[in-house]
Amino acid sequence: MSLAMLLSLGDSRLPIGGHVHSGGVEEAVASGVVRDVASVELYLRRRIRTSGLVAASLAAAVCGGGLAAGRAEAEADARMPAPAARAASRAQGRGLLRLAKQVWPGQDWSGLGARPHLSTAFGVVGSVAGATPEEIAGVVVYTTMTGSATAAQRLLALDPAAVAACTVRLAADCDRTAAEAVKGLAALSDPLQDVLAERHVERAMPLFAS
Template identity: 80%
Template sequence: MRETGATSPATLFALADSRLPIGGHVHSGGVEEAVASGLVRDAASVEAYLRRRVRTSGLVAASLAAAVCAGKLDAHRADAEADARTPAPAARAASRTQGRGLLRLAKHVWPQHDWAGLAARPHLSTVFGAVGRACAIGPRETADVVVYTTLTGAATAAQRLLALDPAAVAACTVGLAELCDRTAAEAAGGLAALSDPLQDVLAERHCHRDMPLFAS
């Protein structure tokens, strides 16, 4: 049952904050392997990678989260849909690891909400949708958060790995704001069903890398 009460903008900012303690800072969204493979090497290639990630992984995850928030998918079905849209086992594992971290946090922040319907290791998109319901934000706002975190997590990893000028990376993310808005609106409109073979390959390659800096 959706809980009542308005959510302040500060709550949305907190959910989208990279400092949110769900383990996202140890996941690069495929950037580490992309850098190692020479696909991402400077600010221009970072921007290209971020655009691709927002329009694929970001769109899919946001659409699933929005559907859960709107009550169109229960947690079990949402996890199954996420598995079906994430061919790479490594990417599925990374999503479920972060989902578990967000669920742990959510139980502390909204203890009055019923979290019993979620699996022990749910997908991150599923938990974001449930969190949207718990703090009474809409599907579009939930999609906004998911798309934004998909962008900034990978951008921060690229900055760290390539020692890029933080101002250049910030300018890149600001420049992608309109794309994020369009993607979130599309995600809130219905489930997206697509995958990105490049990100699947990068995720699987990363599993075999010796002493990686990031978990994914």
């Protein structure tokens, strides 16, 4: 896979809805769990090693051909106890599918349905684009981190350079998680993120969709 294509898939400007999803950060800020750069870094590290690992392992398995898209959907559902988290994943998956149809119009995307999980969509897109399972796992882990980092920066009015430095410090964690993701499907969840996701849907006027 070309480096430019890989960077494009990991770009925060990719129009798949990531800019309106905080990955639980908005509720974490409201709850006092995340309040400064140090707590942002702790939250991102936790997110990388849980949600990031799970999503990356599913995407890698789909990309490598070891997991069919339909089965991947069921596996993703089983790993997301919170209905709100599943809805957020499918909303972004639909955005990625919409983009993919424009980039590769000759590809048959019918196997993904109308609202696939983001991990499933990334896996199929990775396969079509010629990515290796570890490359697409890296993209998934990286975007899991950066989406939440950007949301935290906006919500807390943090120094952009400080948040960027935080994500750089977490680069090795991202690489290790991507490498672990290709070894097999991760089967875990994060109760904190599940609770934050469900609380968020009850918020009267949220700034983010998740």
